[in-house]
Amino acid sequence: MASTGRFDLVILGSGSTAFAAALRAQELGKTAVMTEERMIGGTCVNRGCLPSKNLIEAAKIIHGARHPRYPGLTPADVKLNFRELIAQKDEVIHAYRKKKYESLVDGQISIRKGHAEFVGDHMVQVDGERLTGERILIATGSRPVIPGIDGLCNVPFLTSDLLTNDGEPMEMWELPRSLIIIGGGYIALELGQMFRRFGTGVTMLERNKQLLAHGYEPAVGKTIAEIFEKEGIRVLTKTSVRSVRQDGKEIVVTTRICGKTSQLRAEKLLVSTGRRPNSDKIDIEKSGVTVGKHGEVHVDEFLRTNVPHIFAAGDVIGRDIGSQMATPVGSHDGGIVAHNAFNSDLRRANHRVIPRTIFTDPQIAMVGMTEEEAQAAGHKCWCSAVPMSLIPRAGAIRDTAGIIKMVADDKTEEVLGVSMVGNSAGEVIHEAAMAMRFRAKIQDFIDLLHVYPTMAEALKIVAISRFKDPAKLSCCAE
Ligand SMILES: Cc1cc2nc3c(=O)[nH]c(=O)nc-3n(C[C@H](O)[C@H](O)[C@H](O)COP(=O)(O)OP(=O)(O)OC[C@H]3O[C@@H](n4cnc5c(N)ncnc54)[C@H](O)[C@@H]3O)c2cc1C
Numbered sequence: 001m002a003s004t005g006r007f008d009l010v011i012l013g014s015g016s017t018a019f020a021a022a023l024r025a026q027e028l029g030k031t032a033v034m035t036e037e038r039m040i041g042g043t044c045v046n047r048g049c050l051p052s053k054n055l056i057e058a059a060k061i062i063h064g065a066r067h068p069r070y071p072g073l074t075p076a077d078v079k080l081n082f083r084e085l086i087a088q089k090d091e092v093i094h095a096y097r098k099k100k101y102e103s104l105v106d107g108q109i110s111i112r113k114g115h116a117e118f119v120g121d122h123m124v125q126v127d128g129e130r131l132t133g134e135r136i137l138i139a140t141g142s143r144p145v146i147p148g149i150d151g152l153c154n155v156p157f158l159t160s161d162l163l164t165n166d167g168e169p170m171e172m173w174e175l176p177r178s179l180i181i182i183g184g185g186y187i188a189l190e191l192g193q194m195f196r197r198f199g200t201g202v203t204m205l206e207r208n209k210q211l212l213a214h215g216y217e218p219a220v221g222k223t224i225a226e227i228f229e230k231e232g233i234r235v236l237t238k239t240s241v242r243s244v245r246q247d248g249k250e251i252v253v254t255t256r257i258c259g260k261t262s263q264l265r266a267e268k269l270l271v272s273t274g275r276r277p278n279s280d281k282i283d284i285e286k287s288g289v290t291v292g293k294h295g296e297v298h299v300d301e302f303l304r305t306n307v308p309h310i311f312a313a314g315d316v317i318g319r320d321i322g323s324q325m326a327t328p329v330g331s332h333d334g335g336i337v338a339h340n341a342f343n344s345d346l347r348r349a350n351h352r353v354i355p356r357t358i359f360t361d362p363q364i365a366m367v368g369m370t371e372e373e374a375q376a377a378g379h380k381c382w383c384s385a386v387p388m389s390l391i392p393r394a395g396a397i398r399d400t401a402g403i404i405k406m407v408a409d410d411k412t413e414e415v416l417g418v419s420m421v422g423n424s425a426g427e428v429i430h431e432a433a434m435a436m437r438f439r440a441k442i443q444d445f446i447d448l449l450h451v452y453p454t455m456a457e458a459l460k461i462v463a464i465s466r467f468k469d470p471a472k473l474s475c476c477a478e
Contacts, residue, residue, distance in 0.1 A: 010133030015042020017314030020334030035116035059197035142315035183272035322351035357426035365429035368417030
């Protein structure tokens with residue numbers, strides 16, 4: 001007979017969302033149990049944010065040494081030992097996982113290893129044990145979407161799981177000579193540039209007319225494609241993949257570009273065509289919880305599903321209630337779930353301002369709406385884009401690639417969104433996010449004294465472009 005355990009909060013998953021909820025439940029004096037079928041800590045620490053940012057920085061060091069931006073600096077060849085680099089990545093992950101996840105599991109917070117699935121609306125089963133929860137949180141995250149390309153199931157291919165560790169099959173220990181990437185979203189961009197900088201020949205295939213085709217300003221995808229091409233990445237847009245097959249040691253990809261069929265070859269194939277919520281393998285129907293057409297678990301603004309004592313948060317809710325698949329969103333919402341599960345003064349999940357960054361070089365960062373989204377939301381827009389070459393710091397440090405674009409309501413002048421491609425964009429975007437949180441107007445960005453010369457001045461300069469030509473400014477004059 002199955003053993004049983006009773007908990008205040010039963011959580012499916014053990015990623016950042018689950019941990020945030022478990023810790024908050026603990027603070028409230030409640031017991032919580034998490035479940036995990038892969039590795040404790042989930043995607044971010046094991047095969048997402050942490051390993052990617054570790055390796056991307058190493059690639060940046062190599063690139064910077066080989067291509068110094070300053071005349072007078074001689075290029076230096078940094079030798080790459082790929083296996084050692086992967087081993088140090090695993091070391092960093094292990095230390096981080098231990099400190100930020102494993103060590104936090106104690107008496108009040110426990111974890112069960114194995115695949116969890118519902119057996120009722122208050123009960124989850126994992127590895128023969130039945131866990132009963134007064135409240136339940138679905139935080140099972142997401143996984144790569146595998147498109148239905150002819151022949152794909154007959155060839156070996158990689159997904160973002162190549163960043164994994166601890167003997168999971170896909171972890172990549174040998175640097176490929178050549179790589180075809182299907183997809184032009186943020187993971188494709190980050191990994192594509194990283195591999196190119198390590199020395200791999202990279203071809204990126206995007207079926208839309210530009211990279212980052214959804215949810216970004218068109219100028220962002222265009223700008224980064226130009227930068228990539230200068231680095232030797234082959235970017236093929238408007239390219240649909242017809243089929244793939246293995247030929248000896250190579251993968252052959254048949255594509256259709258502008259009505260013409262052609263074949264591309266590479267040692268490895270990386271499929272990076274988006275992620276889908278993990279809601280389909282947990283017997284969710286036995287809980288009564290409903291999901292949307294992309295597998296996202298539907299929640300209300302208090303993160304409750306249609307079954308009042310069952311909550312969902314993190315990647316598994318997809319873009320429901322304006323959410324995004326990113327670690328800080330899940331962590332923030334996980335805390336809200338635990339609060340709402342055990343208190344009557346319910347907290348709302350507010351997804352109006354979510355800054356996000358793609359860790360390419362230069363970085364891409366954005367917050368709020370694009371011009372198209374603002375118009376669709378009924379705003380008459382004022383929009384302006386300024387090249388990074390007009391930002392004093394960018395010129396001073398010879399790093400002028402990129403643009404910044406501001407979207408504001410033409411009448412109220414409230415800033416509705418900012419997109420930036422440029423050095424330190426991921427840091428700069430926080431000023432815009434904080435300002436938008438307090439519904440700042442164009443003039444607020446101008447009135448704020450900015451440190452000179454910083455990349456954050458880009459915000460002030462793009463705001464000034466509402467009133468005058470930013471190419472004719474002196475130093476930090478407004
Ligand atoms: C390559 C890559 C780079 C990324 N970089 C960034 C970044 O720089 N910044 C950022 O903010 N975000 C980044 N992300 C996204 C980020 O990793 C996710 O948004 C975040 O990890 C989601 O957290 P979560 O807790 O909702 O889900 P997860 O962390 O995925 O946790 C869910 C866990 O549940 C487990 N699980 C699923 N089903 C079951 C089941 N039935 N039984 C038991 N266990 C189950 C899974 O194994 C998983 O461990 C990146 C993602 C990838 C793939």
